[in-house]
Amino acid sequence: MPTAGVTDLKDGDFLLDVRENDEWQAGxxxxxxxxxxxxxxxxxxxxxxxxxxxxxxxxxxxxxxxSAQVTMYLVQQGIDAVNIDGGMQSWAAAGRPVITDDGRPGHVL
Structure with missing residues (x-):
C-alpha cells in the first residue's frame, strides 16, 4: 500500500481526514x-x-x-492516494498544528 510519513507532507498537499465527527471536532x-x-x-x-x-x-x-482502507479503495478507483503512516497521532507528535473548527488549538482523540 502506498504510504507516506507526516514529515513527507508539504504545505498545500491535499489531505483527506477520514476520522469520525467527534474526532474531527476535537482537532x-x-x-x-x-x-x-x-x-x-x-x-x-x-x-x-x-x-x-x-x-x-x-x-x-x-x-x-x-485511512489504509480508504487509500486502498481510492487506488482501486485509479486515484493517486497514499496513507499517512501513524495518522493524526504522528501528526501531533511531529509538532504539526491541530486546530478546532474555530481555529483554536485542538487535540487528537
Whole structure:
C-alpha cells in the first residue's frame, strides 16, 4: 500500500481526514477535507469534486487503520492516494498544528 510519513507532507498537499465527527471536532489539520469513513462511499462525490488536478490525496485517520482502507479503495478507483503512516497521532507528535473548527488549538482523540 502506498504510504507516506507526516514529515513527507508539504504545505498545500491535499489531505483527506477520514476520522469520525467527534474526532474531527476535537482537532484536525487546517485545510483538510473531512469525510468520515462511515460516510465515505455515500460522500465520494465530494472528494472527486475537490481532487487536485495533478496532485495526490494524502489520507489520514487517528493511527492509520481506517485511512489504509480508504487509500486502498481510492487506488482501486485509479486515484493517486497514499496513507499517512501513524495518522493524526504522528501528526501531533511531529509538532504539526491541530486546530478546532474555530481555529483554536485542538487535540487528537
Amino acid at each position: 484536525h489539520a487546517e485545510g483538510a477535507l473531512h469525510i468520515p469513513t462511515s460516510e465515505f462511499v455515500a460522500r465520494y462525490g465530494e472528494l472527486t469534486e475537490a481532487l487536485p488536478q495533478d496532485g495526490r490525496v494524502h489520507v489520514i485517520c487517528r493511527s492509520g487503520g481506517r
